[in-house]
Amino acid sequence: MIRxxxxxxxxxxxxxxxxxxxxxxxxxxxxxxxxxxxxxxGMDPDFSxxxxxxxxxxxxxxxxVLSADGSIKDAHNMAIPSEMTATFQADFEARLEQxxxxxxMKLGLDPADVDYENNILGLDATTLTxVLSADVLEVAxxxxxxxxxxxxxxxxxxxxxxxxxxxxxxxxxxxSDDIIDISLILLFGGMEGDRFSGQDLDNDGMADLPxxxxxxxxxxxxxxxxxxxxxxxx
Amino acid sequence: MxxxxxxxxxxxxxxxxxxxxxxxxxxxxxxSMGTTADIADFFAFEPLAxxxxxxxxxxxxSDVLPDLAYGTFDEDVLTEINIDLDDDLVEDLVIQAIPxxxxxxxxxxxxxxxxxxxxxxxxxFPLGDVxxxxxxxxxxxxxxxxxxxxxxxxxxxxxxxxxxxxVIDPDVNSAPQGFLxxxxxxxxxxxxxxxxxxxxxxxxxxxxxTATNALGLTVYNTWVTTNRKQ
Numbered sequence: 060m061i062r063x064x065x066x067x068x069x070x071x072x073x074x075x076x077x078x079x080x081x082x083x084x085x086x087x088x089x090x091x092x093x094x095x096x097x098x099x100x101g102m103d104p105d106f107s108x109x110x111x112x113x114x115x116x117x118x119x120x121x122x123x124v125l126s127a128d129g130s131i132k133d134a135h136n137m138a139i140p141s142e143m144t145a146t147f148q149a150d151f152e153a154r155l156e157q158x159x160x161x162x163x164m165k166l167g168l169d170p171a172d173v174d175y176e177n178n179i180l181g182l183d184a185t186t187l188t189x190v191l192s193a194d195v196l197e198v199a200x201x202x203x204x205x206x207x208x209x210x211x212x213x214x215x216x217x218x219x220x221x222x223x224x225x226x227x228x229x230x231x232x233x234x235s236d237d238i239i240d241i242s243l244i245l246l247f248g249g250m251e252g253d254r255f256s257g258q259d260l261d262n263d264g265m266a267d268l269p270x271x272x273x274x275x276x277x278x279x280x281x282x283x284x285x286x287x288x289x290x291x292x293x
Numbered sequence: 294m295x296x297x298x299x300x301x302x303x304x305x306x307x308x309x310x311x312x313x314x315x316x317x318x319x320x321x322x323x324x325s326m327g328t329t330a331d332i333a334d335f336f337a338f339e340p341l342a343x344x345x346x347x348x349x350x351x352x353x354x355s356d357v358l359p360d361l362a363y364g365t366f367d368e369d370v371l372t373e374i375n376i377d378l379d380d381d382l383v384e385d386l387v388i389q390a391i392p393x394x395x396x397x398x399x400x401x402x403x404x405x406x407x408x409x410x411x412x413x414x415x416x417x418f419p420l421g422d423v424x425x426x427x428x429x430x431x432x433x434x435x436x437x438x439x440x441x442x443x444x445x446x447x448x449x450x451x452x453x454x455x456x457x458x459x460v461i462d463p464d465v466n467s468a469p470q471g472f473l474x475x476x477x478x479x480x481x482x483x484x485x486x487x488x489x490x491x492x493x494x495x496x497x498x499x500x501x502x503t504a505t506n507a508l509g510l511t512v513y514n515t516w517v518t519t520n521r522k523q
Contacts, residue, residue: 280447
């Protein structure tokens with residue numbers, strides 16, 4: 060029953076959209092006629108044919124960060140979201156562990172001793188890569204957009220990055236969202252979000268752990284307050 | 294040897310990594326990188342707090358690396374924004390964009406003629422069209438509250454790409470401290486341009502989602518594809 064209701068609602072929206080688009084097209088035709096362009100010349104654009112998928116993107120960086128090689132990246136671009144978790148989750152989890160192995164070696168540690176730890180969202184490696192492998196960008200129609208906003212530590216537990224009810228996350232992606240830092244925190248930050256953040260453990264003024272939870276850069280492009288929101292080319 | 298060339302040479306030594314990393318989606322895979330169908334980035338957001346519209350920005354190509362194709366839309370490439378409402382990860386609605394003779398034509402939002410890897414232009418559902426811009430933005434606002442744009446823009450993505458490649462290099466001497474502090478880090482994309490397709494749509498045209506995200510918030514599931522004419 061619910062499914063039928065949804066379909067009905069969808070149909071109404073589609074019909075409204077169609078009707079509105081048609082009336083708009085009529086106006087466009089009038090403008091076109093005034094300008095003696097293609098419509099008058101009998102050269103309507105040809106949109107016929109079948110188009111086959113060649114590239115894909117949902118969340119930023121998922122394919123590029125978590126697919127281990129070119130063949131997996133190509134396969135991901137030729138995939139559809141409903142089949143992605145079954146196809147890519149295991150590869151993504153292995154890749155996540157490879158990144159930790161790289162830094163284990165740089166720290167002179169046994170790679171077997173340095174593993175991913177549950178992140179600020181409490182997700183273990185399998186759950187995180189399951190979520191990320193279904194590669195879609197979620198967008199909330201009725202909430203402020205943010206890839207991740209840590210909120211204000213509403214429960215005063217000192218962990219502002221840990222969801223406690225006042226944070227907003229995964230409601231879309233603004234042009235200014237620092238998705239690299241957020242991704243790094245989710246992949247390497249552990250439960251507190253700062254597991255590898257350049258800590259000076261022995262207070263000698265030198266970092267003892269690598270800085271892996273921020274790339275250190277912010278937005279440099281011009282962002283506009285009005286459509287089309289992205290700045291003129293440089 | 295310039296900075297870029299040095300980095301490219303160093304990349305050849307990677308053991309675990311093996312292939313050039315680029316984000317967010319810029320030249321992410323061998324088959325699409327550098328082509329006119331290469332998706333560079335995808336954004337979806339509420340334009341202002343409390344707005345009833347959603348904005349989709351699709352960036353194709355980017356000149357962040359000098360040898361990449363950049364600058365023109367391909368008439369054989371259909372760009373498609375996919376929207377899943379009921380959380381089955383199958384597109385319920387699509388918004389399509391395809392260039393013809395200096396204009397970008399938009400179709401939808403409407404149910405696709407078929408879901409999956411192949412599709413056709415929804416010619417029965419025209420949304421509007423806009424002249425492809427030069428360096429100054431040309432915007433089309435339709436009577437049903439939709440805004441349309443296509444043309445070159447700054448690439449808004451930011452990332453210290455060269456340091457990242459050093460970070461993931463398994464050589465123990467490569468970036469043992471990880472990323473650089475803010476006063477030393479550099480946004481590789483500073484100064485890069487891309488060609489953008491931007492469409493702002495009233496949410497009423499997109500239907501009512503029942504999907505939820507990991508925090509239980511009601512969302513559209515969205516993704517973008519490029520599709521080449523067969």
